[in-house]
Amino acid sequence: MSYFQKVMLPRIIFTIASALVILAYFTNIPDLRAISSELTSWGVVIATVAVAIGTFSLLRVHWDKVSKRSKGYSYSAWTIFVMLATIVIGQAFGLNSPAYGFIFNYWYGPLYSAVYCLIAAYSLSAAYRGFRIKNVASVVLTLAFLLIMLNEAPVVGISWPIFGPLATWINRVPLASGMRVVLIGGAIGLLALVVRIMSGREKTPLGIGGET
């Protein structure tokens, strides 16, 4: 593949498409908005195709493991079986069918929820071992944690309303200002990433390779 096809063409497509969509977002030019609308519709179609490609890639990776009898290949075989069974049942009976509902409600749902629930157990254990009053910063952090936890406990929140205004202040002032920093910092970082991709300095998102 030539350099133009591999590097320049994806960058040109990315730059033109991004510029059109960004301009349409901030202006009110009907033609530009129509083009942007068309491009976003294409995006949905491309994403749908990407799901199909992702499914195929996943099947190929696990099939390779099974065919080579690599370590843990039985898990790959199980993954392939569950994936194909879900696809076949979903296509044959529909996503709203009792058969598909059984997979979702009695396999996928409980398993996924159980994994998530482990976080709750680890959180309590981590809170017990992690919140140690060692210096001023840790005192502030621990006190804020205790205050928020007590206020979130319904019976405490209503029995001792003193916690309410303090917890509200923590949520609305230090927490919100901290999150603003994170959000604005992330947005500026994203903007910088777009400029880097457009200028050809960042090639990883286009699937070409590392930084230049």
Next chain:
Amino acid sequence: MSSSMSWLERVYNMRRPIYFLLIILCVIPLVFPIKTPVGISPETRAVYNVIEKLPADSVVALDIGVDVAMWSDMEPAVVAALEHIVVRKSIKLVAVSFYPDGPILIERAFAAVDMKNKKYGVDYVNLGYLVGGETAIAAFAKDIRAVLRSDFRGTSISDLPIMKAVNNAKDFSLYIYVIQADPATQIRQISVPYGVRMIGLTTAFARPYCMPYLLAGQISGIVTGLRGGAEYEYLVGLYRFGLQSTTTMSIVYIATVLMVILGNVLYVWLRRKK
């Protein structure tokens, strides 16, 4: 664990007893439920008031942005919102999801509400899942029919009476986003460009992400997690999983506070001994 450890050190380093304690504390109040009171936060009351003030001819969008793992945290709030909007206020509701688990969770929520005389396709609808993340949200907001041909149950959108007057995001009076993490995409693609008022039903984890938008007025109110769900159930007059869980929440949160205090007492005690 070394046998030379004192019992205090053993308590200080314990892990498994904590997990066991958590299970016991969660299960007992669920098996023997006790009604405990719950205070209403200003954020939950704001959500209730926004819905209460909607005109009767409004159409509300419900976007399920969580996966099934978070559903137990969000289900009470979603069901209470459906009860409030569709049953009590008789306002039309269009549900959609940009998460793969969303459509089935919407069906679960519909099934959990006693819809009385409300009809699917006329008063409420499930448009299903739209793949593509933010691009799909933008495309949906611009022209629903350009990206969706049928609802989740396979009915053509043109055959759904509820969709007659709904073409794009401008046709929604309110956008309810069930938030797993950051609500920025929906604010960026729907709320700001189309001037649609937004409220959030958020997981407890997503609350910090929502606070800057809430304070800026870009989100009019939030119902946070299971606790918020319990508050909303109380406001709507339901007694379901949210209010049934208030005792569990109280016990587990207080236990967490006590564990942190115990951990610090042991830390100071053992450090002095050394």
